[in-house]
Structures are given as structure tokens and as C-alpha cells.
Amino acid sequence: MSIRVKSLFPWLASLLLCLSGQSATASDAWFETFKSSAGDADLYRFLYALPKGGDLHNHLTGSNFSEWWYDLATDQRLNGGYQYYTRVRINNCSGYGRDNFGPAPYLLYFRNLQGSSYAALSDCEKSEYKKIEALDAREKAAWLDSIRLDKKHEGREEFFQTHWQRLNDLGRNPHINAEMLVRNMQAFAREGVTYLETMEGTRFYKKPDGGDYDPDEVADIFRQRLAEPDALATGVTVRIQYYLLRFIGNAEADLEWIYHFVDRNRDLFVGINMVGREDNDKGYPLRFLSTLRKLRRDIPGIPLSIHAGEVDEPNQHVRDTLLLGATRIGHGVNLINDPDTMLLMRNSRYLVEINLISNLLLGYVDDFSQHPFPEYLRTDIPVALSTDDRGMWDSNMTDEYFVAMKEFNLSWEELTALARNSLQHSFVDRDTKAKLLQDYEQRLERFKKQFQRRGMAGLGDVVPRSHGFTCNHYKLCEFSTLVTAAN
Numbered sequence: 001m002s003i004r005v006k007s008l009f010p011w012l013a014s015l016l017l018c019l020s021g022q023s024a025t026a027s028d029a030w031f032e033t034f035k036s037s038a039g040d041a042d043l044y045r046f047l048y049a050l051p052k053g054g055d056l057h058n059h060l061t062g063s064n065f066s067e068w069w070y071d072l073a074t075d076q077r078l079n080g081g082y083q084y085y086t087r088v089r090i091n092n093c094s095g096y097g098r099d100n101f102g103p104a105p106y107l108l109y110f111r112n113l114q115g116s117s118y119a120a121l122s123d124c125e126k127s128e129y130k131k132i133e134a135l136d137a138r139e140k141a142a143w144l145d146s147i148r149l150d151k152k153h154e155g156r157e158e159f160f161q162t163h164w165q166r167l168n169d170l171g172r173n174p175h176i177n178a179e180m181l182v183r184n185m186q187a188f189a190r191e192g193v194t195y196l197e198t199m200e201g202t203r204f205y206k207k208p209d210g211g212d213y214d215p216d217e218v219a220d221i222f223r224q225r226l227a228e229p230d231a232l233a234t235g236v237t238v239r240i241q242y243y244l245l246r247f248i249g250n251a252e253a254d255l256e257w258i259y260h261f262v263d264r265n266r267d268l269f270v271g272i273n274m275v276g277r278e279d280n281d282k283g284y285p286l287r288f289l290s291t292l293r294k295l296r297r298d299i300p301g302i303p304l305s306i307h308a309g310e311v312d313e314p315n316q317h318v319r320d321t322l323l324l325g326a327t328r329i330g331h332g333v334n335l336i337n338d339p340d341t342m343l344l345m346r347n348s349r350y351l352v353e354i355n356l357i358s359n360l361l362l363g364y365v366d367d368f369s370q371h372p373f374p375e376y377l378r379t380d381i382p383v384a385l386s387t388d389d390r391g392m393w394d395s396n397m398t399d400e401y402f403v404a405m406k407e408f409n410l411s412w413e414e415l416t417a418l419a420r421n422s423l424q425h426s427f428v429d430r431d432t433k434a435k436l437l438q439d440y441e442q443r444l445e446r447f448k449k450q451f452q453r454r455g456m457a458g459l460g461d462v463v464p465r466s467h468g469f470t471c472n473h474y475k476l477c478e479f480s481t482l483v484t485a486a487n
């Protein structure tokens with residue numbers, strides 16, 4: 001790399017150097033000096049202000065903080081005119097033995113219903129529910145907690161078996177989801193994230209009278225909201241991966257429907273993701289191989305990012321998922337136990353979307369020292385950090401970076417490669433990707449120069465906004481908007 005090229009195109013130079021595996025700068029001593037002297041609060045402020053790339057592994061419904069859900073559930077001007085109710089008591093209305101393991105568990109507090117669902121209940125069951133805006137202070141605090149994973153006794157079962165079942169009708173309102181998209185964009189913009197590739201769908205949405213929305217109508221509600229001035233002002237580019245629940249009975253037919261829908265809506269929908277518990281073997285990866293091969297005969301390629309390796313036991317789900325055609329792997333925790341596939345992924349075009357906080361809170365690692373992230377990062381398997389269901393973890397993207405720095409002592413080169421990887425491996429169109437990468441390199445250069453010149457003062461008036469996770473886990477509560485310190 002000649003000095004001339006470097007001075008003319010600094011971002012291109014650093015990109016090429018990064019791709020060739022060399023250090024992008026002659027010396028990152030300034031960063032090592034900062035690391036060795038910074039306390040947690042300074043490190044957090046630095047990481048909050050640090051330009052980041054994209055969040056590639058983000059479930060829209062799981063991304064929203066409890067307080068946002070409360071705001072939108074109770075504000076009919078924002079939620080499209082829906083009235084919501086939540087269960088605050090159980091009166092054994094239908095006697096004993098009601099199904100508690102289906103999609104509508106009876107013995108579950110804070111299950112949320114929209115007006116039309118509430119109207120269909122018996123009088124006895126109606127007496128179990130309250131309008132959400134009518135909750136008293138104690139009930140409201142418990143309602144907010146009911147969709148947060150912030151207690152030591154909570155974990156995987158609570159998350160998979162109660163959080164989604166509680167949200168219920170709240171997740172079937174396209175106006176709420178469109179509004180949540182913009183709140184996420186605003187929050188991510190504050191912490192330097194410029195690209196969001198969230199997972200969401202367009203089916204199963206309900207109108208206030210209980211009727212079904214047409215999926216195309218839902219996609220248009222998202223498009224219109226994303227075009228409004230407050231959304232554009234964030235500067236965050238948004239695309240959606242359509243999710244497929246992998247273990248349900250008709251998942252192959254679902255995949256076919258989704259594939260055709262994404263093909264018709266490529267301006268907004270850029271990929272497909274298979275989600276759901278991997279320990280439910282009905283969703284094993286190769287189940288979908290023949291369906292995908294059939295679809296690929298007729299339809300131009302659609303990128304796949306698929307959850308794989310988010311399990312406790314060793315298996316070859318990651319390898320099988322690559323065989324399906326995925327170019328990104330969500331989690332990849334048990335890839336560490338599959339040496340052949342690890343070798344295949346070194347210096348490859350396949351990226352592992354790392355979700356450190358999710359893996360800890362859902363018990364896929366007992367503590368961060370067990371996480372394979374540093375092994376992947378330092379053996380040249382492309383990785384990026386992402387937030388998964390951060391609303392339920394009560395965390396943000398900076399928290400993921402903070403964990404990575406605290407637990408794994410990243411160098412400047414490693415730290416910045418994470419953001420760069422997230423943009424390079426995004427499914428957005430080529431021109432937009434080039435712009436995002438160029439913008440990232442320019443912002444990073446500016447940030448670095450300012451910090452080298454002025455230290456912490458170079459961060460200006462950046463005041464981080466964090467939530468419960470770093471407060472609970474690292475006792476760093478200085479920036480927390482909600483000081484719970486539950487653990």
C-alpha cells in the first residue's frame with residue numbers, strides 16, 4: 001500500500017489492510033494507554049461514542065424495552081387506536097386442568113389482549129383483566145418486569161415460554177411495530193449504529209376489530225413510517241429479514257410463502273432467517289434443504305442468515321446450515337465443538353453473529369470465560385457483535401462492546417473489525433453497502449483523531465444512555481435509565 005493511496009483514500013486503505021489481515025495503523029499505542037488507565041465509566045462513554053456499524057441479529061419484537069411497550073400500549077394516537085388489557089389475577093374461571101403449555105397459557109399473569117380479544121372472553125375471564133393504563137404502581141412495575149430477563153432465577157424457559165406469550169396481541173399491531181422500528185433507530189443512532197437489519201414478518205397482524213391485515217398492507221405501513229422525517233433524521237438505514245419459525249408443522253410451506261414474499265419486496269426485505277429453539281429437533285436444519293433447492297430453481301438468490309449452534313450439546317447444525325445456503329450463522333456457540341466446520345469458516349465469507357449477553361442470560365454459557373467468541377475472532381473466523389433481543393435483556397449495542405472489552409481485552413484493530421464486518425456481511429444492496437462502509441471509515445477516522453488529540457474531552461457532550469444489564473452485571477449504574485441492581 002503506497003503512502004499516496006493511503007493519504008488519498010484513508011478508509012479504502014484501512015479496509016484493504018484489514019482484509020489482508022494486517023494492522024491498519026502503525027501504532028495503536030494510544031488505545032492501549034487509554035485501556036490501561038480508563039475506569040469502567042470512561043470505557044463505557046468511549047464505547048458509546050465509538051462509531052459502530054450494523055446490528056445484523058436483532059429480533060424487532062424482542063428489541064423493545066418494557067417502557068416502550070408501556071408507552072405504545074397506552075397511547076392510542078401512536079398505536080393505531082387499539083385498546084389493550086392485561087391479566088392481573090387468576091380466578092379459575094374454567095375450572096382446573098386448562099392447557100398451560102400451548103400458545104395461550106391460562107396460568108400466566110400479564111398476558112396482553114387487544115380489545116377484540118378481550119370482548120370475546122367470558123365475564124369471569126374479563127374480571128381477570130385490567131386496561132394497561134389502569135394498572136396501579138405495583139402492577140405497572142410487575143408488568144414492566146414481566147418482559148425483562150433481569151433476575152437470577154429467570155432464563156431460557158422464562159424467555160421462550162412466557163415473554164412472547166405475554167406480549168401476545170401487542171406484537172400483532174403493525175403500527176406498534178412500525179413505531180418500535182423508529183424508536184430502535186433513534187436509540188441505535190445515539191450510540192453510533194448506522195445500519196439495522198432486523199427480523200420481522202408481515203403475517204398474523206390483527207386489526208382493532210380482530211380482522212386480519214393483508215401482508216402487503218403491513219409492509220406498506222412499515223415503509224411509510226420509515227419514510228417519515230423523524231425516521232430519516234436518525235441516519236440509520238433499515239432492512240428486514242423475514243423470519244421463519246422453524247419447528248412448526250407446516251414450516252416448509254411457510255418457507256415457500258416467505259420466499260415469494262421477500263422476492264416481491266426486495267426494497268425492504270433483504271433476507272430470510274430461521275428462528276426458534278434449536279433444542280426442538282423438529283426444526284433441524286436439513287429439514288429445509290429440498291424446499292430451498294426447489295425455490296432456488298426458479299427465484300433469484302435470497303440471502304439466508306440462520307440461527308445455528310445456539311444449543312448446549314455438540315452437533316453439526318452449523319455445517320448443515322451452511323449446506324442450506326446460509327452465509328451468516330446466528331450465535332454459533334457450539335461451532336467450537338465442530339473442528340471441520342471451524343476450519344471451513346476460517347478466512348471465509350461466512351460470518352458468525354455473536355450475541356454475548358443473550359448467550360449468558362439464556363444459559364448457553366455459564367460465564368463469559370466459556371464463550372467461544374475470542375477463539376473465533378482470533379482464528380480469523382469473521383464475527384460481528386449483535387443484540388438479539390436486547391429489550392428483554394435490558395441492554396444495548398454498547399453493552400455488547402463493553403462486555404467484549406472487559407472480558408476479552410480487544411485491540412483497536414479487533415474492536416473496529418467487528419463493526420466493519422457487520423457492514424461487509426450485511427444483506428443490503430451493493431451501492432448502499434459501499435456508502436455505509438465509506439461513512440463508517442470516515443466517522444471512525446474523525447473519532448480517532450479527536451480522541452487522540454483531546455482524550456475524553458474529544459467525546460464532546462456524549463452522555464451514554466444505558467439500561468439495566470451493565471448496572472446489574474458490572475455494577476456500572478452511572479448511565480442507567482433504570483437502576484434495578486436486581487442481582
Ligand SMILES: [Zn+2]
Binds near residue numbers: 330
Ligand atoms: Zn436470535
